[in-house]
Amino acid sequence: MASPSEGTAKTVTIRDVAAAAEVSIGTASKALNGRGRMRTETRDRVLAAAERLGFRPNPLAQGLLAGRTYTVGLVTGDSFGRFSIPVMLGAEDALGAGKISVFMCDTRDDPIRERHYVERLLARRVEGIIVTGRRTEPRPGIGRDLPVPVVYAMTQSTDESDVSIIPDDEGGGALAARHLLATGRTRIGHVTGPHRFEAARRRARGLSTALDAAGLEPAGEVLFGQWSEEWGRQGADVLLHAAPDVDAIFCGSDQIARGVAETLRERGRRVPEDVALVGFDNWEPMALGCRPPLTTVDMNLGEIGRLAARHLLDAIAGTPTGGGVTIVPASLVLRESTRRAAPQG
Amino acid sequence: MASPSEGTAKTVTIRDVAAAAEVSIGTASKALNGRGRMRTETRDRVLAAAERLGFRPNPLAQGLLAGRTYTVGLVTGDSFGRFSIPVMLGAEDALGAGKISVFMCDTRDDPIRERHYVERLLARRVEGIIVTGRRTEPRPGIGRDLPVPVVYAMTQSTDESDVSIIPDDEGGGALAARHLLATGRTRIGHVTGPHRFEAARRRARGLSTALDAAGLEPAGEVLFGQWSEEWGRQGADVLLHAAPDVDAIFCGSDQIARGVAETLRERGRRVPEDVALVGFDNWEPMALGCRPPLTTVDMNLGEIGRLAARHLLDAIAGTPTGGGVTIVPASLVLRESTRRAAPQG
DNA sequence: GTGAAAGCGCTAACAA
DNA sequence: TTGTTAGCGCTTTCAC
Numbered sequence: 278m279a280s281p282s283e284g285t286a287k288t289v290t291i292r293d294v295a296a297a298a299e300v301s302i303g304t305a306s307k308a309l310n311g312r313g314r315m316r317t318e319t320r321d322r323v324l325a326a327a328e329r330l331g332f333r334p335n336p337l338a339q340g341l342l343a344g345r346t347y348t349v350g351l352v353t354g355d356s357f358g359r360f361s362i363p364v365m366l367g368a369e370d371a372l373g374a375g376k377i378s379v380f381m382c383d384t385r386d387d388p389i390r391e392r393h394y395v396e397r398l399l400a401r402r403v404e405g406i407i408v409t410g411r412r413t414e415p416r417p418g419i420g421r422d423l424p425v426p427v428v429y430a431m432t433q434s435t436d437e438s439d440v441s442i443i444p445d446d447e448g449g450g451a452l453a454a455r456h457l458l459a460t461g462r463t464r465i466g467h468v469t470g471p472h473r474f475e476a477a478r479r480r481a482r483g484l485s486t487a488l489d490a491a492g493l494e495p496a497g498e499v500l501f502g503q504w505s506e507e508w509g510r511q512g513a514d515v516l517l518h519a520a521p522d523v524d525a526i527f528c529g530s531d532q533i534a535r536g537v538a539e540t541l542r543e544r545g546r547r548v549p550e551d552v553a554l555v556g557f558d559n560w561e562p563m564a565l566g567c568r569p570p571l572t573t574v575d576m577n578l579g580e581i582g583r584l585a586a587r588h589l590l591d592a593i594a595g596t597p598t599g600g601g602v603t604i605v606p607a608s609l610v611l612r613e614s615t616r617r618a619a620p621q622g
Numbered sequence: 623m624a625s626p627s628e629g630t631a632k633t634v635t636i637r638d639v640a641a642a643a644e645v646s647i648g649t650a651s652k653a654l655n656g657r658g659r660m661r662t663e664t665r666d667r668v669l670a671a672a673e674r675l676g677f678r679p680n681p682l683a684q685g686l687l688a689g690r691t692y693t694v695g696l697v698t699g700d701s702f703g704r705f706s707i708p709v710m711l712g713a714e715d716a717l718g719a720g721k722i723s724v725f726m727c728d729t730r731d732d733p734i735r736e737r738h739y740v741e742r743l744l745a746r747r748v749e750g751i752i753v754t755g756r757r758t759e760p761r762p763g764i765g766r767d768l769p770v771p772v773v774y775a776m777t778q779s780t781d782e783s784d785v786s787i788i789p790d791d792e793g794g795g796a797l798a799a800r801h802l803l804a805t806g807r808t809r810i811g812h813v814t815g816p817h818r819f820e821a822a823r824r825r826a827r828g829l830s831t832a833l834d835a836a837g838l839e840p841a842g843e844v845l846f847g848q849w850s851e852e853w854g855r856q857g858a859d860v861l862l863h864a865a866p867d868v869d870a871i872f873c874g875s876d877q878i879a880r881g882v883a884e885t886l887r888e889r890g891r892r893v894p895e896d897v898a899l900v901g902f903d904n905w906e907p908m909a910l911g912c913r914p915p916l917t918t919v920d921m922n923l924g925e926i927g928r929l930a931a932r933h934l935l936d937a938i939a940g941t942p943t944g945g946g947v948t949i950v951p952a953s954l955v956l957r958e959s960t961r962r963a964a965p966q967g
Numbered sequence: 968g969t970g971a972a973a974g975c976g977c978t979a980a981c982a983a
Numbered sequence: 984t985t986g987t988t989a990g991c992g993c994t995t996t997c998a999c
Contacts, residue, residue, distance in 0.1 A: 337747060
């Protein structure tokens with residue numbers, strides 16, 4: 278509540294400020310924007326008047342003149358869900374710093390609504406659009422030859438020349454695998470989501486590649502199923518049956534990992550002593566609620582959002598950023614579920 | 623100005639439309655807005671030209687003239703988390719229908735940032751502000767005598783005259799209790815979050831009141847603890863010790879309920895046969911992942927958001943909506959965890 | 968029925 | 984150093 282200027286019920290224009298400071302409107306403008314040369318006394322008088330009246334320049338008017346709006350649109354099909362939110366926050370972070378405000382739109386994954394919102398955003402003269410999603414599957418772009426730059430974050434346009442920022446699913450899988458190998462595990466199983474998901478396939482590929490480099494291969498079959506705990510429970514049983522000597526399980530999501538953890542516990546396998554467990558997503562309520570707390574791959578969604586915003590800002594500034602796909606590295610969050618087994622007695 | 627080298631489609635002004643249709647700007651404006659009387663032929667000519675050129679009226683210019691922006695701000699301290707998102711979506715729903723766009727801001731629960739964002743929103747001449755939060759605890763308002771109406775959703779201003787829309791924690795507690803009573807349970811325990819949370823206290827009060835009406839009281843003490851699964855696991859043990867004959871447990875959150883469910887299973891109590899379980903939040907990944915799937919109280923967050931938006935729209939329209947707190951009823955989502963025990967065979 | 972002109976709040980030339 | 988003027992894109996009188 279520092280500024281006493283707050284609380285002006287009526288809108289104060291620069292006209293009012295000029296009048297109060299007994300200068301012309303033009304002079305007031307210059308004083309407020311620190312442009313041109315003028316007596317310090319005059320400038321101070323204007324600034325004081327502005328302060329006193331609680332003057333806020335009207336960005337509509339400024340924008341009208343400058344031909345800019347200092348706004349961008351953020352369109353999500355994920356209903357701002359678990360994945361798009363961190364992305365969104367990262368983006369807002371980067372944009373907010375640049376005085377750019379964000380219009381949010383939720384399309385509910387409906388192309389009609391999406392079309393509608395994009396129209397609306399363009400009508401509002403946003404200077405760019407960020408599209409986020411829940412999956413990394415390539416999707417049709419929101420339109421071609423749009424008058425503003427578009428960046429896809431955590432989703433990918435089928436048009437290869439569009440700018441897309443996506444997580445490193447494959448690298449994440451490899452990261453998990455190498456961590457397990459480093460803690461001495463060699464019989465590593467994999468329970469993951471539906472095969473039709475690019476993300477699931479990539480994570481599995483990352484695992485296989487890393488194991489391959491160590492002369493190993495996944496224990497049992499790679500088990501594709503659902504993105505659910507229930508499947509985690511089932512999958513673990515299948516895996517224990519197919520590869521009873523499994524000593525680590527990498528899961529395609531934290532939810533799956535929780536299901537796996539439960540089954541392991543019920544089958545008398547201790548985590549991490551008998552079987553180490555790695556999840557994917559670093560979805561904290563899941564990962565921390567798990568017994569034991571879950572080591573998991575973090576896709577750095579916030580970074581994806583920040584990067585998307587930065588690309589967009591560059592594009593708005595006219596700097597050619599070069600289209601194409603940018604992959605943001607994943608990182609590993611270590612918790613109890615992969616604590617190195619103490620030497621057995 | 624946009625870089626001249628940009629291949630972006632050039633913005634079409636009403637001037638261009640007027641020229642193309644060979645009418646004056648004023649006539650073009652009237653034709654486009656369906657105002658005034660004019661020859662159908664003229665109107666059609668203008669509309670055709672606008673269509674052909676892809677004309678979109680510039681809302682900045684329109685707003686400048688009308689003194690409106692058709693935007694509102696949405697400020698959250700919850701980092702658009704689990705609670706504020708459904709609220710947000712509900713709000714966006716109601717606002718979007720009215721052609722109002724939403725600026726989003728995340729304050730990260732930092733008063734400085736909040737102050738900053740509110741300033742920014744006001745500078746942008748939003749016509750109203752919705753404040754959402756993660757808790758229902760009363761919080762200081764975002765400022766007094768703001769030039770635009772403010773509605774608090776899923777949070778509450780300490781200033782009683784402010785408009786706040788909050789969930790019915792007490793009613794939700796009562797709802798859970800009555801449901802359990804209706805399925806024949808009489809020894810009902812309660813494990814919930816920290817006592818310092820208004821929400822936890824209200825839910826407990828709702829339970830007690832409903833039990834009281836049936837001449838009962840909670841089994842064991844009401845156990846206040848944390849909003850975590852871990853506490854759910856511990857709390858269940860405490861409760862089983864204090865009231866071994868407990869036949870139902872109402873939990874202050876779905877996360878707690880999951881913890882409780884785990885302990886119950888490990889102690890050999892079947893859910894729902896031996897002990898029925900009710901959660902709070904209807905947080906689907908938690909409630910559905912639970913074994914068995916959880917009956918839980920839904921706060922109808924979307925409705926809170928919609929209502930907040932509607933209040934705001936009314937206020938913007940100048941309709942006195944009357945300040946104060948509005949409580950949105952909760953509902954119960956039935957799942958396996960309270961299935962009426964079948965007659966034992 | 969149509970057009971010319973004023974002005975929304977602001978900035979950037981140019982005059983004084 | 985300061986004031987005046989001409990718009991940014993649009994809507995809206997009010998003459999014609």
